[in-house]
Amino acid sequence: MNVVDSMMADLIAKNPAEPQFHQAVHEVLESVMPLVESVPAYRQARILERMVEPERVIMFRVPWVDDRGNVQVNRGFRVQFNSAIGPYKGGLRFHSSVTLGVLKFLGFEQTYKNALTGLPLGGGKGGSDFDVRHKSDNEVMRFCHAFATELFRHIGEDTDVPAGDLGVGGREIGYLFGMYKKLSNKFTGVLTGKGLDWGGSLIRTEATGYGATYFLEEMLATRGDGFQGKSVVISGAGNVGLHTIEKVNELGGKVVAMTDYDGTVVDRDGINPEKLAWTKELVFNRRGSLREYAEHFKGVELFEGRRPWSVPCDIAIPTACENELDGEDAKMLLANGCTVVAEGANMPSTPEAVQAFQQARILYAPGKASNAGGVATSGLEMAQNAMHLSWTREEVDARLHGIMKGIHASCVQYGKEGDYIDYVKGANVAGFIKVANAMIAQGVAW
């Protein structure tokens, strides 16, 4: 039995019935084991054995009263996974599917994702099996207040800084923050995702799109190239997609295709800033479909029900959803001359597609690196709160740019193999090394 299998056997024995956690750990072990094997200090410090065990797990009862006066009981969690490089940071998820295993898996992944940003952010995750879906506003508020009355004693701006996740949006963050403030008598950056009027940061909605583009710019720079004269194809036309287009335009690129549920819109003249503004009004305010774009602007074609990967381009940026770019799509992209792919969503490329990109040795960046802009902006919100300042858009954008450059540099540092950069390996290893080195430096206190 090899080392990974042996470790997994122990893990599974100690953490039964947590399949998502097992899966996540297994993937990381597979990718970092060669490195660990090559650094005896990691073995001696039993870094891996320590990393797969959360620093602290808090599980608590959350009783609350519903609108009919009935007492309800839910379970709350906060998995504080790793604080080697900064206070715990990770979202809260309110959903009936939440279990300890799910949160451990998410917290484990979050640790490395946060580490990659270069910001002093540890990893954590929390939540409850409370389902916001069929609750009134007042019930959600009462639950959040009840949840916060326990959580508050375990979090703080220098300890643990939760954020939103599935089932926890601006409303829930507001309620949680309100109760924290009441109990602690402090106004601090204890939660991110706050409203703009009370400590939130600008650029949050644009961050992932801008961040992916900044990352791409760095990728192109490794070839001494840039966006000028490049044609770009983007899937999706939501927050991430449209803000990616905005930044690509700024950096001199030309986006020639975008998609929504109606299909792919191809505009060979490019979706310039004026057209982008029109599209933002269409999508964000009128919530219309791109079919209207095709009807409104001359020379635009709509390919109903089709994905964009058959459109010839230099750069492809999937931002829509998971598994939207499969092996066939990847082959088509490669055949049409695409040489750069950066993910703006979580796992939009299937394993076959990733394999195709890597075999073709094009520049391919996984989502955990290129779409870290969102996480980065959370860190920037914490920074602003700590300074009791609100930065301008330009300031936040500039810092985001810097962070993405840093992430890219880390990926290159650990992913470069000759003249090829394996961003997947680079991202995995960069995050791991940072955390591992910090843990060693701090001794066996954790």
Added chain:
Amino acid sequence: MRNQDPAVQDPWYLKFSDLMVHRVREILLVSTPYDAFTLEADGRLTERVFTAYHELNLTAAPRISHAPTAARAMELLSQRRFDLVLTMARIADTDVAGFGRMVKARFPSLPVVLLVLNEGDINRFPSGATKFIDHVFWWTGDARILLAIVKLVEDALNAPYDVEKAGVRVIVVVEDSIRRYSAFLSLLYAELMIQSNSLSLEGVNELHRLARIRARPKLLLARTYEEATELLARYQSNLFALITDVRFPKNGEEHPQAGFELVREVQAQKPGLPVLVQSAEPANRTVAAELGVHYADKSSATLLKDIRLFVTESLGFGDFVFRLPDRTEVYRARDMIELEQALRTVPVESVCFHAMGNHFSLWMMARAMFTLADEVRLRRLSDFENGEAMREYLLHVLEEFRVKQQEGVVTDLNSKYSVRGAHFIRVGMGSLGGKARGLAFVSSVLARGRFRDRVPGLEIRIPHSVVVATDEFERFLENNRLGGEIRTLSGVELRRRFLAGQLSPEIRADLWRAMQHMSGPLAVRSSSLLEDSQLQPFAGIYATYMLPNNDPDPEVRFRELVQAVKAVWASTYSDDAKAYMACTPYSLEEERMAVLIQEVVGRTHGERYYPHAAGVALSYNYYPVGAQKPTDGLVTIALGLGQTVVDGGTTVQFSPAQPEVLPQFGSARDYLAYSQKKFYALDLSRTRVDFSTGDDVSSLVSCTLAQAEADGTLALAASVYCREDDTIRPGLSTPGTRVVSFHNLLRYESIPLAAALRTLLEVFREGMGSAVEIEFALEAGDWGRSQKRGHPAARPVLYVLQVRPQADQNFETEVETEGFAEADVVCTSDRSMGHGRLSNIADIVLVERSDLEATDTPGIAQQVGQINTALMTEKRPYLLIGPGRWGSSDRRLGIPVTWSQIAGAKVIVETDFDNREVEPSQGAHFFHNVTCFRVGYLTLSNLDHRGTWQRRRLDRAWLDTLPVHAQLPGVRHLRLETPLSVLLDGRSGTATILKPGVPVLPERR
């Protein structure tokens, strides 16, 4: 229908229908053969009585049976029920007193009346009655005496209840002379019947007319001073008039002035009461004049004329004659409508003159408008600033009364009341049809239900409606020779033939008149006999047309309306209707079509017309989530016209018991993804509708939320999604994406819509004895607008457009859906509809992909329809499986099939899309029909994330092993050798489909 709930007030016509409970229908005449011969000297007594009744337009003349002896009479009395015993003075086997005693001993409440033929008999009963004889009458030779006897007996029995129940008025007649009162009462009753009948014609419909007749004044006879004072005291509040002799017994002795003493006593208590004094002594005329009362000479040949004059002029029967103070006549009003019209123009001196004399009140009293009469009587001229103010007041109460008369009733067009103030008018004869009948019921419930108290802050009513009843449909077919061949026509040709047909001139004229006071856009809808019945709703099968009704030329508008009526008739024979009918136990020949024309609820906004919101409320929620209970019901609501809901488009759904919970919006982002983006309005720029295409929604236009915001209608329905904060902000004052949330209605209760719908669902569920479906529209009045000072704000109004029963579920048999091995199960769900077992399904139509995009679904619908047609031809029912909301016209939410494309499916399984979440369908016509045809319906959607994963699954792997009978690009038709078993438990909402050959338990009852 009488209501026992004290919160519900019966309208006057229902109260009046309860009056005159006691009727004399069977008379036993006891007489010697000789006396009987005397009575029948001019013909059979029964026929003569019948004639007397007939001449007075009275119905149900009593039947007379004859007994020659007391013994025979007692025998008959014990065998049958009689309402009156009429006995002659001589009886073969006993005396009258003895006979009376015998009758009263066995039947103490049975009236016994003695009919005397001569003076001698009269002398034997000077007081007119004994302990065992209730009345003595003199046979005048005129059969009308029998009418008088019957009516007097009935009035004596009915007066106590009628007065208490409905405030019916009483005329006290004081006369001790048997001969006199026999003659007088015959005249008086005849006159009273004539006058009452003529007044009854003023009713808005037959029910009103009959009710008026029952509320006529009652006559009570007193023969002594003491009897009279007792009656006057007892009925003081309801005295209508006093008709009295002068000389009659007081304190046991004849008193020459007893009548005048009585008059003075009455005048002290009720000044102004009409009084008629009758006497044969001329000196009494002077006294009567001094007392200011009317006088009639008993012995005069003009006695009848005098009585008639008294009845018409002093009691208010007859025309209302407007006079000046000098008695100059200025106008005659024959009925309330003419009175109201005249009041606007007659000189104010005339108004004052009649007001001071209480003439208006008296006149209204004669028409049994007691409440109105009492209200008017209480207002004196001195209560008003001047005569004109009095005139205004009278006009106001008359208008209010006129409108109120028609609340909750169906006004027949031939009534003078119709058109003005009528809410619901019937044109032509025949049935109203299911839809209109439901609406008439709604109207009556709303009129009685005191909803203003139960739901303050929101007016609830139906839109103005006109119904062309079913007889005109049949007449149209016949007159235009649209016989059997039209059943073979379809589409354009069918409509062409109907549109070319002509309405009858009478109906055209009636419809023109009925439409004079309907303004604004109109909805012309089907109302067939079979629609909305308990079992077969025919929902959405027949046509509806929305007419802008805005051409400046009324002739053009009317022509378009007539075309719409014909087009609705044509839809009776449409392909969809024929396909639907084929699935019911009915035939096309049985169907009759009425047409319901309604004012469309809404307001004009430039070239758009629409209400603030419209929707459907269900008593029973088949898919409760969270804390919702099925019996809490479900409401689906949209901005603008209700077409969005009908089409199964994007709407807001909530339980009226928990309106603040919106399950479809779990997060702020869900509002972006799943809330309404467009709404329907009526396009007023189109003044014409093209009926030949059969496109019954061509007048509708899809509009954006920005347009609603510009119109000022969005504020009630929408909130703002703040992208930066990922929150929903109330109001529209902040920048951000507008999302239709209805938070103002549901969360902040700015208008008590949820409370109103809760109340209506409960009321109609009780009223119809089943779960109901209510279609409604909301006009918010001046909500959200700044008010001008001095101008009262227009209140929000909730319009009820339709009420029909929800599908009835037969839960008598027990069906077990659990306990089966996983390998034996094709599909199982704990969210299903329908009840029972199906074991004849061996065909499966499977939509293969769950990642369909909006561009794919229409093609899938066509393929499904193709397979459906083939299976229906083979008469093979099938199981249909596919993703999303079946039948939705929004192709992103589901497969947009029409009913005819899946009419052969007996079970439908709804699965999830891979790439988006869609709430299961409810409330749309399609789904409604599915449940009413008892099509089993299962959803495997995990949208509520209830965690019962094992209870909702489909064995796709097994389906993939089945032999393919037909393969289309996106749809597979599978055929089994032996059928599946489908088990549906409607009580628990669970269902299981078993593979062939799996044994099931027998049904238990």
